[in-house]
Amino acid sequence: MAPRKKQNFKARRGRPEGGRARFDSPKHAQNKSGRKRGGDNHVRRSHGIRKLKATVEKNPKGFGFLLFDGKDQEDVFIPPRQAQALFQGDRVAVTLSGQDEILELKVLEHRFRELVGRYSPNPAGNGGWVLYERKKTRAEVYLPTFGGKRPPQNGDWLRVALTFHTSGPFPVTGAIVENYGTTLPFTADLGMIAAEYNLVEHHTAASEQQAMKLPALPAPEDMASPKRVDLRQVPFITIDGETARDFDDAVYVERDRSGFILWVAIADVSHYVQPGCAIDKDARERGTSVYFPERAFHMLPRALSENLCSLKPNEPRLAFAVKIKYDRNGVPGATELFEAVIQSRRRATYTEIFAEWELNRKNSDWEFAQHFGLFLALRKARLERGSIDFDLPEPELRVTPEGEVLSINQRPRNDAHRLIEEFMIGANEAVTRWIMERSWPFVYRVHDDPSPESLEGFRAIAATVGVRFSSKEAGSQKFMADIIRRLEGHPAQALLNMSFLRSLKQAVYSAEHGTHYGLASEAYTHFTSPIRRYPDLVVHRMLRMALQTERDRQKKPKTLVLENIEKDLAEVAEHCSYRERLATEAERESIRLKQVRAILAHLGSDFEAKVVGFSQNGIFMQIDEPYCEGMIPKDSLTDDMYEFDEEHMTFRGRRKKVLYRVGDRLTIQVVKADLERRQIELKLLPTTRQISPR
Incomplete structure (x- = not known):
């Protein structure tokens, strides 16, 4: 970062909806909004003066954007001179004019505590510079002194x-x-990513002390409470991954004359974590657990997340339970909520349950036959209403506790995963309907409809690979869900699924009711994971408040009290929402870094890989093992003059x-693995065979 110059903040809108493109210049970025900025056709909406919160995203070219939390505010372009005073990831409070000019800007917090570069x-004197360079941003940090340490050498990782x-x-x-020297060790990865995203592993001393005072098991008087x-007696079961330790949810399904009864029991974290206590303050600040390849940064101390609140088998636990009736077609009926005591009968894994399902598909006497019967009915009903079922491939990493990569493969997904997902969606919708009927304040999970412009962009990309539909059809959520389903098995399935996902708006938490586009749901929340998500914990508190008021026949709080609750919500x-975005980005970045590390061991090696996309700069390839993506730069294709045909995506x-x-399988060689930019460069071998699946 260059020396400071005096700043006067003024900026203009300049970002197209659906994501920021790769810009060659500040002028290109500022004018890339798709709207004219002068002349007779120029129209600009006036919003009035607004005070908002935003996050700074710096571009390597020196300019930046303000990314706003609100769903209705377009991002604001910051010219290089003004962006100079800001740092990547800064959290800011900003006042905008009606014409989206920045009237006032204040940095609330700096996301970066440390960085590695x-x-x-x-060359001009004492000290030196640390160059931090990533794919989307670049910064220079001045070191005035070396703090009594040995002076670093040019190129050292610091x-x-x-x-x-x-x-x-x-x-x-x-x-x-x-000072790591000339080679960045894998032991530095976790701390590096955590510091970049302002994520803290260890809990506050006050939080840990409070957790240590909690009992190892639920107190007898709590279990015997008349509430x-x-x-x-209900034979609940937990189904999770092999390495899971924090068991949020347990399920059971029974049949009745009209269809099914689904029981979902969720760990009753809100019983132990009261508003304003040390654990609560710590959890609220974190917002969510974060899962890195090496280990998790838990929202709650382990005494709760892996013990007292975890629904371990054959141990009594306090739970918040919901009982939902469904007809044979998966249509929901009555919902009941309970503060409960449960005892899970079994801790099963997705792999175990799926293997049992494969053996018992036609066995109606199998103990989980009714579970899968309801799952199939719920899934069919959800897809028929227009829910979008993304099945994007994800990497599964195995690393040592220190961070050394052992393997990276594509994560398997089966019907046991989908069964739990369906039951959790059902429970989330049921409790939302329940509390809306009672008109209580609440935290909703909202996913707004995509803009016509972003859908039109996806329509254009789909047409390049032969998937064609009209603009009018793109406006139908149900039609788009059907398009995504019909892509299964298509050579460009991964490309189109990802392109459509990027065209959608980001789901957020909101104290105002809104629909969920992706799930085609009229009422949705997050209720099922209070061990790892703070909004779920708050949702439990609101449900308990409403349940106790109804059960004890108390009067509903006065309007002013409810308004104050809504303000806090x-x-x-x-x-x-902000902390969730940080966690998601950090998890993705940590996986990307490990993928680059995994491929470092294969420099010069040949692989067969699949074409998954193109840009003006080259061809994107996917390697199956280690599961990762890299690029063949256009400039490296020297046997001909190649052009990217955007119209036909070739x-x-x-x-x-x-x-x-897209979909061709080619033989490539690994040329470079860049830990700094977290990118993989590949070379197309001249003897490659183009194996087209079409």
Whole structure:
């Protein structure tokens, strides 16, 4: 980051909906909004003065954007001169004019505590610079001194703590925490990503002390409370991954004359974590657990997340239970809520249950036959109403506790995963309907409809691979859900699924009711994971408040009290939406870093890989094992002059007419694995066979 210059913040809108493109210049970025900015056809909406919160995204070219939390505010372009005073990821409060000019901007918090980058000595004198460079951003941090440590050498990897300044020549300076030398070790990965995203592994001392004082098992007087229903006779089962330790949910299904009864029991975290206590303050600040390849950063201390609140088999646990009646077609009926005591009968894995299902598909006497019967009915009903069923491939990593990669494969998904997903969706919808009928404040999970512009962009991409539909059809959520289903087995399925996902708006938490586009749901929340998501914990508190008021025949709180509750819920929703985005980005970045590390061991090796996409700069390839993506740069294709045909989504040679399409399998060689940019460069071998699946 260059020395500071005096700033006057003014900016204009300049980002197309659906995502920021790769811009070649600040002017290109500012004018890429798809709207004219002058002349007779220029129209600009006036919103009035607004005070909002946003996140700074810096571009390597020096300009930036303000990314707003609100679903109705378009991102604001920041020219390089003004962006100079801001750092990547800064959380800011901003006042916008009616014409989206920045009237006032205040940094609320800096996301970065530390960063890892390469050292470059200062040719003009003392100290030096640490260059932080990633695919989407770049920063230079000045090191005024070395703090008594051995002077680093040019190119050394340094971990530096950041200090931000409101005056002086440099907005940010660094102090060396650790010098890794010329090679960045895998042991640095976890701390590096956590510091970039302001994620803390260890809980506050007050939170840990409170957790240690909690009992190992539920207190007898809590289990015997007349407010609780004893459901220990219900044969609940937990179904999770092999390595899971925090069991949020347990399920059971029984049949009746009209169809099915679904029981879902969720860990009663809200019984132990009261609003404002040390654990609550810590959990609220975190917002969510974060899952890295090495280990998780838990929202709650382990005494709760892996013990007292975890629904372990054959141990009594306090739970919040919901009982939902469904007819034979999966249409929901009556819903009942209980503060309960349960005792799970079995801790099963997805792999175990799916294997049993494969053996018992036609066995109506199998103990879980009714579970899968309801699952199939719910899934059919959800898809018929227009729910979009993404089945995107995900990597599954095995690493040592220190962070060394052992393997990366495509994560398997089967009907046992889908069964639990359906039951959790059913429970989330049921409790939302229940509380809406009673008109209580609540935290909803909202996924707004995509904009016509973003759908039109997806329509254009789909047409390039032969999937055609009209703009009018794109406006039908049910039609788009059917399009995604029909893509199964298509060579461009992964490309189109990802393109459609990027065209959608981001789901958020909200204290105002809204629909969920992706699930085609009129009423949705997150209720089923209070061990790892703070909004779920808040939802439990609101459900308990409403349930106790109804059960004890109390009067509903006065309007002013409810308004204050709604105000606090709005703050929780905004904060947790932001923390969720940070966690998601950090998890993706940590996986990307491990994929680059995994491929480092294969430099110079040949692989067969699949074409999964194109850009003006080259061909994107997917390697099956280790499961990762890389790019063949256009400039490396020297046997011909290649052009990206965006209309048909192909790469075509001008002279030899060699054609590359999505889905082709090619032989490639690993050329470079860039830990800094977290990118993989590949080379197309001249003897490759183009194996087209069409």
